[in-house]
Amino acid sequence: MQPITYMTSLFTFYLKGEIKSEQNFISFKVPNTILGLIPLGAQTEKFTISQIASTATNTRLSLKYLLLGILLVLWGFSGLTESFLLGLILLLLGINNVVNAFIINLVVTTTAGQQKIISFLIFDKQKANQAAEQINAMIAGRLDDTNTRQQTNRVIDANAQQTDRIIDAINSNK
Known part of the structure; x- marks a missing residue:
């Protein structure tokens, strides 16, 4: 992984x-x-x-975070004119809540x-x-x-293939 x-x-x-x-x-x-x-x-x-x-x-969507984020974004935009720093912080928090x-x-x-x-x-x-x-x-x-069943079947298949190869080798040597 x-x-x-x-x-x-x-x-x-x-x-x-x-x-x-x-x-x-x-x-x-x-x-x-x-x-x-x-x-x-x-x-x-x-x-x-x-x-x-x-x-x-x-x-899923968390409606609580979405609504809170939208409110914070709106307050952030309205607050940018009065206090740029406070408006920016509210805007960033709102965007974060909307994404989350x-x-x-x-x-x-x-x-x-x-x-x-x-x-x-x-x-x-x-x-x-x-x-x-x-x-x-x-x-x-x-x-x-x-x-266990799958492992046993793999061993049986491998043994059958090996047996077939041995028989083919014996037949080709005659």
């Missing part, structure tokens, strides 16, 4: 979340912030592939039923889908590796 990095906020564009695999583990790193602006470390979690049951992506109103979540469900929800910006929707596909491919690979 290729490591996937993504932005967690417009204001903290320099802070990146990361999803990567290390042998049989998937690790999730999400930066922590104070008030969504000041960096304060990161939360890192690791799950073994055998503990992950499924992944899903969920796209469109939420893409990657939901990773463990075999114990626990859900790990990772939020992406709307601009990183492709990365959320890519992460879900890659994790699902790793789950499918693990299931193939632990499927």
Whole structure:
């Protein structure tokens, strides 16, 4: 699995979340912030592939953030004439809220039923889908590796092919 990095906020564009695999583990790193602006470390979690049951992506709109963002943008525009700095701050906060109103979540469900929800910006929707596909491919690979019937069939097929080659070699030497 290729490591996937993504932005967690417009204001903290320099802070990146990361999803990567290390042998049989998937690790999730999400930066922590104070008030969504000041960096304060990161939360890192690791799950073994055998503990992950499924992944899903969920796209939705938060009406609360959208309306608050629109109000802040309007106040920001009206406030630009009185206090440029205050108007600009309100405008930036409003734009941030409007963008953050469109939420893409990657939901990773463990075999114990626990859900790990990772939020992406709307601009990183492709990365959320890519992460879900890659994790699902790793789950499918693990299931193939632990499927006794499939492994037995592979061994039987390999033995049959080897037997056919030996018989062909004996027949060609006669």
